[in-house]
Amino acid sequence: MKNNEMRQQLIQLGNGAHALALQMLGNTDDATDAVHDAFVKVLRKPGGYDAKAGPLTPWFLRIVRNQCIDLIRRRRPGDVAVEELSDPGPGPEASLQASQRDQGLRRALASLSAEQRQIIVLRDYMDLSYAEIADVLEIARGTVMSKLHRARMALREELGRHD
């Protein structure tokens, strides 16, 4: 894959990767750092990606996820507040118009476990296939459907409380 082509694809993946990192780290600045570090890592060695081994998206998201895990390991206990698991967005006015509904969703997502949040973002927000989700989360492909279903059920229940 040509470098420019890869850069363009990575830019398009930025938001999804940020949403995933946000669900793992609970803080928008840390999530931005994780995505940025993943970009640096990938672009320093673009040859590290082998197109024959699979699509770019799960490969890149796995790197983002590993960056997040590194950040979590470096953190002191108690650094993440569950309430922070949302992006504050562009500003109060736009936020009020567009994201009152989204805020309910974010709060409901924040009540789920980290794995449930990730699996929902990967499937429903980023539209990854079950095989790709298994690849990113490094879990058996056969367990994706049941984990996702449980996560959706839990989210629906939480939404009932938050809406």
Next chain:
Amino acid sequence: MIDDKQFVDKHVGELLSGFVDGELTQQQRQLVMLHCDECSECREHLDKLRELRKRIQTASLSEAGEDKWRETMNDPMVELTRGIGWLLFIAGMLAVLGVILAVFIFDDGISVGMKLIMVAVYGGLATLLYSVLRQRLIERKTDKYKDVEI
């Protein structure tokens, strides 16, 4: 209220998620469709899953935007060009120093003693400069607060 186990036994459970996502085999799809023809509870469940998926798809879980990522991506480019710039500068300086050193060594007008003194003075200066630069580079790499703006 029925729990998860009872629901799976009686209904198609997680297959509904697979059905919404288009991840079932032909046989499983038929099973879900046949079941949903008869079961209003699962039909309702299916609609709610579709609704939920649509809501997440259209939600804004990250509002950074592509421009931000384009900017972020420029950072490694800056690092790369800066690296190339430094490399060229150091290579040029080394070439100039080499020429000066050669002219100085082969100049018959300067005595050997003076040459040795000059080599000691400049050699000492170069060693000190190298030592300071090395220390600064190590500090820069290991300083976890280097990105903190005051």
